Amino acid sequence: MARAKHYSEANTIYHVTTRTLKRKLYLARPADKQVVLNAPSFYRRRGDFALYGFVVMDNHLHIVIQPKSGCGLARIADNLKTWISRRNSAKPAGSRLWERRYDDNAIQSEKEMQQVLDYIHHNPVRASLVERASEYPCSSVHNYLGDGKVLIEVDTCWQG
Numbered sequence: 001m002a003r004a005k006h007y008s009e010a011n012t013i014y015h016v017t018t019r020t021l022k023r024k025l026y027l028a029r030p031a032d033k034q035v036v037l038n039a040p041s042f043y044r045r046r047g048d049f050a051l052y053g054f055v056v057m058d059n060h061l062h063i064v065i066q067p068k069s070g071c072g073l074a075r076i077a078d079n080l081k082t083w084i085s086r087r088n089s090a091k092p093a094g095s096r097l098w099e100r101r102y103d104d105n106a107i108q109s110e111k112e113m114q115q116v117l118d119y120i121h122h123n124p125v126r127a128s129l130v131e132r133a134s135e136y137p138c139s140s141v142h143n144y145l146g147d148g149k150v151l152i153e154v155d156t157c158w159q160g
Contacts, residue, residue: 012066013052013158014073015116018081018102019060026090026097028058033138034151036061039083041152049076050155052113055120056138057127062120064107066158077102113158117144 020026027033033056040063044051048071053064063080067073085097107113117140124136133141142149143156 013050013107013113014065014067014104015107015120016063016065016073016077016102016104017060018077019099021091021096021099023059024091025058026088027056027061029090030138032088032090035087035089036084037138037152038087039080040065042083043076043079044153044155048079050158051140051153052155052158053117053120053140053143054152054154055123055136055140057123062123064113064116064120073104077104110158 027036036056037054040051040054043049047068049068050066051063052066053062055062065076067076081098081102085091088097091097105116107116121133121139121141121144124130124139125133130136133139134145134147137149138151140154142151143154
């Protein structure tokens with residue numbers, strides 16, 4: 001069965017998840033995680049989207065973004081995945097880094113936004129990597145805690 005096409009609507013906030021090919025641990029090293037973070041940081045500064053949250057796991061990425069006018073979700077996902085693939089040193093030369101597809105869900109309310117941020121920030125806890133979300137370094141939880149461990153800037157004020 002064919003997958004439904006991604007639909008992007010202006011001023012909508014999306015939770016986007018993308019996984020490495022066959023869930024390989026291509027994002028496990030701190031240097032590879034930093035490469036991942038450089039991509040949304042660049043496109044956020046360029047004005048393609050507002051970035052509200054992220055967590056980089058060893059084999060997948062969660063981001064919460066709001067595309068700006070003229071920037072479709074599919075183009076944003078392609079740009080991010082391409083940027084990271086070209087700079088990732090963990091995958092074998094000539095191989096793909098990402099699964100072809102990505103998952104996205106539109107966030108409909110402030111309550112849902114908080115639930116999504118809690119979900120992505122607690123992903124490392126559910127994976128038994130840390131006991132508390134605040135212990136995981138590669139997450140926007142630090143932007144919301146104000147604990148001085150921020151890796152990249154995110155937009156912490158949102159309007160649904």
